[in-house]
Structures are given as C-alpha cells and as structure tokens.
Amino acid sequence: MWWPCMKRDNDRSTKKDCSWSVIEKHAVLTEVRGFGDPHFDKTRCLQIIKKLLYLLNQGEIFTKSEAAAILSSAVNLYHEVSLVTSSLLKDVNTGNVAYRANAIRLLYHITNDTSLNKVVKFLYEALCDDNPTLQIASLVCAINLVKRDPRMVITLDQVYPETTVYTIGKHVQFHAIYLEFVMGEVRRMGYYYFIWKKLSRLSSWSFSPLGACILTRGIRQATRARSICGTNDIYNEYIRSCIHDKDKMVAIEGFRSLEGVAGMGSIQLKADIDVMRLILRSHKPLLRFSAFRALQKVGIAHKVVLTTPEDHILIGLDVNSLCKMQDDEAEAEQISQVIKSQSFTVKEASTHHCNLRSR
Numbered sequence: 001m002w003w004p005c006m007k008r009d010n011d012r013s014t015k016k017d018c019s020w021s022v023i024e025k026h027a028v029l030t031e032v033r034g035f036g037d038p039h040f041d042k043t044r045c046l047q048i049i050k051k052l053l054y055l056l057n058q059g060e061i062f063t064k065s066e067a068a069a070i071l072s073s074a075v076n077l078y079h080e081v082s083l084v085t086s087s088l089l090k091d092v093n094t095g096n097v098a099y100r101a102n103a104i105r106l107l108y109h110i111t112n113d114t115s116l117n118k119v120v121k122f123l124y125e126a127l128c129d130d131n132p133t134l135q136i137a138s139l140v141c142a143i144n145l146v147k148r149d150p151r152m153v154i155t156l157d158q159v160y161p162e163t164t165v166y167t168i169g170k171h172v173q174f175h176a177i178y179l180e181f182v183m184g185e186v187r188r189m190g191y192y193y194f195i196w197k198k199l200s201r202l203s204s205w206s207f208s209p210l211g212a213c214i215l216t217r218g219i220r221q222a223t224r225a226r227s228i229c230g231t232n233d234i235y236n237e238y239i240r241s242c243i244h245d246k247d248k249m250v251a252i253e254g255f256r257s258l259e260g261v262a263g264m265g266s267i268q269l270k271a272d273i274d275v276m277r278l279i280l281r282s283h284k285p286l287l288r289f290s291a292f293r294a295l296q297k298v299g300i301a302h303k304v305v306l307t308t309p310e311d312h313i314l315i316g317l318d319v320n321s322l323c324k325m326q327d328d329e330a331e332a333e334q335i336s337q338v339i340k341s342q343s344f345t346v347k348e349a350s351t352h353h354c355n356l357r358s359r
Helices: 025-036 040-058 064-079 081-092 097-105 115-126 132-148 152-156 163-168 170-187 191-204 210-223 233-243 247-261 272-280 287-303 308-359
Strands: none
Touching: 025 064, 025 233, 081 170, 097 115, 097 132, 115 132, 132 152, 132 163, 132 170, 152 170, 163 170, 170 191, 170 210, 210 233, 210 247, 233 247, 233 272, 247 272, 247 308
8 A cells, every 4th residue: 555755744634733844944044143142041042953953854955154154153052051961961861872871971071060979970870780881981981081180080989990890891891991091090109010010900801802902002102202111121021911912913002012112122122023923924914914004113113124025025915916806806897797788788689689570
C-alpha cells in the first residue's frame, strides 16, 4: 500500500499548533539581534534558537553575511553562564548515555568555585557507573580540569583514587593511567621517583599495551620542555623496558620517547636501533612505517642519521608496490568497464538482429 510522503509539520489536518510553518527568515534574523541585550529573556532566547534550528532543518539557506550576523550575535550568549550551565546539567541528568557522556566531557568549561561541588558529584557518579562510556567521560573531564587549573588535584584526589586503574576495561585504564600521570606531574613529588616507582607499576596492571603507551607518550611530552641526561638510570630503565617489550607498539612508543633524552649518540642507541630494525622487517606495513618514522624523529632530535639506505629501500619498495597495485586495480577496473560496455553493445546488436529477422 502506498503512503504519501509528508512531513508532520505540514499536516494541517490535525489540531496541532501550526505556527512553525509560517516562520519567516528575515523576522528570525531581526530577533537574533536581541541576543546582545543583557536584559533579554532566557525563554525568548531559547525560542529564537529553536526557530533557527527549524529553518536549518527545513533546508533554509543563509548567506555569508547572514551567518556572520547570527554568529556575532550568538557569541554574546556565551557570557550567560547560567544558560549554558542549565542546559548542560539537564543533559547530565538525562537517561540517554550519549547525551550524558558528552555533557560530562564539557563540564570543565563551566566549572567555577560556585559549581565545583556539583560538578565533582556528577564526575563521581559517572565514575561509579557500570557503563564504560560514562567512566571515560568522567576521566576525560578530570584530565582537562587538572590541565586548566592544577589546584583541582587536591579536590579530585578523593574522587579518583589510585585503584581506578585496576578497573576492567582497557580504554578506561588508558585514561585512568594518563590522569594519574597528569596529577602526579602537578604534585611535584619527585618526578623520576613518581614515574618509576608508581606509574610503571600501574601500567603493568593494564590488560592491554595501551597503558604503557599512554604513559610513555606522556613522558615524551613532559621531557620536551626539559632536557634529561642520558645517564639517568631510573628513566633509562623504564624506557629500555618499553623498547624491548614484546608488543611492537609499546616498543615504538618507547623508542620515540628518547627524543627528550640529551647526550645520547648512535653508539648508546645501538641496541635500541636494532629493535627498530627488526620491526622494519615486519610483514605489517603500519609497523614498518611507524618504526621508520621513529628512527627519523629520534635521529633529528639528536642530530644523528639513524636510518640506512637499506631502510629507505624497504620503505621505497613498499611505496612502489602500493602504487603498482593501485595502477593494476585501476587498469583492471577500466578493462572490466570496457568488457561490460562491449558485451552490452554485442547484446544490443544481437537483439536488434533478432528483431529484424522476426519481421
């Protein structure tokens, strides 16, 4: 049975409110100018925003000047913290996991001294939830809070204990370990002692190599701002354990962390370079490319050429074979198109010949 395709907004047979169907664009653009008024009603702002969304949903096209005028007027709304806060807090309390997780991630934008206790309560509830999406959103919000204001470490220490990294779920552990790294760097409680004695132990509890990777990547970012001597045994011991790890992804991340180690030459890096050379001969193109880039990055940082012509040949052969394969695929596709067109022509000619004979 065929049903006519019609929007509910245009169905005038019902007794619903049809005021949305008579909205005009120029009238809405005139109302948008009122966003800059500090005494503008909040309910009125929401109604105008709904009208704009309705026009966009109906396929209305705005010119560049009209879009710029809307944007310049809407920027004034961001000064109204209460409006944004009420909208976000409403999504935090919703039952939809997707809306709730995204709202939790954005809570750090509106957190101040007044709403701090309420935000911390939401973060704790999301962390205790069984859904890993909400747990990750809570950890991401905490990481952004600590990066924006280091004083948040004192408050978040009670919400995110060390046992958070022992939870089941590799992606939750991934963010939990990085949160511990960020908070530990802010505490300034002996940088190397903190890395080796605590975080290396926490990363060993991870059910996947993601824990060691995020820790090694965080160390690399921290060492870019400060030069670390290559003779530091605590740092070298942890990095060497990552480079010689059985997981190749951890090994590559560990080798790239040597960018921030000062005073290391090709002789000291020989054992680590051999590990990268083994990965260069892997059957996985992604690992080969990552190892080659790691050798280049560390070599540039230490002003030493770590790649050999053989390494370039390995990568060059992969690129040439890839291009050849793409050319073969394109040629095969062209041949198939020609065959199809020729077969269609032959079929059409034979059909026409049969029709002539039937006459």
